[in-house]
Amino acid sequence: MKKFYYHPILLAAILIGFVASVVIGFQRHAVEVNSRTVELAIDYEGLLELAQREGLPADEVLAQAKEAGITSLAVYETTFKKFNANGKAAVLSGADILARYHSGMLMDPRWRTLVDEGKIVGTEVYV
Incomplete structure (x- = not known):
């Protein structure tokens, strides 16, 4: 009767695969334990x-x-729409600024200065 034996290279490959699977198993266990937390x-x-x-x-x-x-x-993300809704910014057309200036309703001195200097264009939009 012929004696059966395992080839040493085959045994080494099986042992390396087993050690690798044990290491991966422990790493996965650590990740799973950390994933059990709830964040509010x-x-x-x-x-x-x-x-x-x-x-x-x-x-x-x-x-x-x-x-x-x-x-x-x-x-x-903060958008201009949020700034406008919160009152932190305003959008005015140049025509609206000029109309307020000529009707005496433009109270902001910075806008009045820009109108006086001719820097406000009726077709532009200003923030």
Whole structure:
């Protein structure tokens, strides 16, 4: 009867594959354990609006949110539309500025100076 034996290269390849799978298994386990956490987020602009409505400083409201378990703030891209809605910027056509100037309703001295210098064009839009 012929004696059966395993080739040493085959055994080495199996051993290397087994060690690699054990290492990958431990790494995956670590990633899975870290993925079990829950992160609570709140909209930053909404938090600032809440602070303004309550009449509290923003720092105090942020501290209260942290104590309540909020771990992250969601910050969105600021667009001109948001600036316009918040009153932080305004869009005026040149014709509107000139009409306000001639009717005496243009109170901002910077706009009045630009009109006096002839830098306001009726077909342009100004921010």
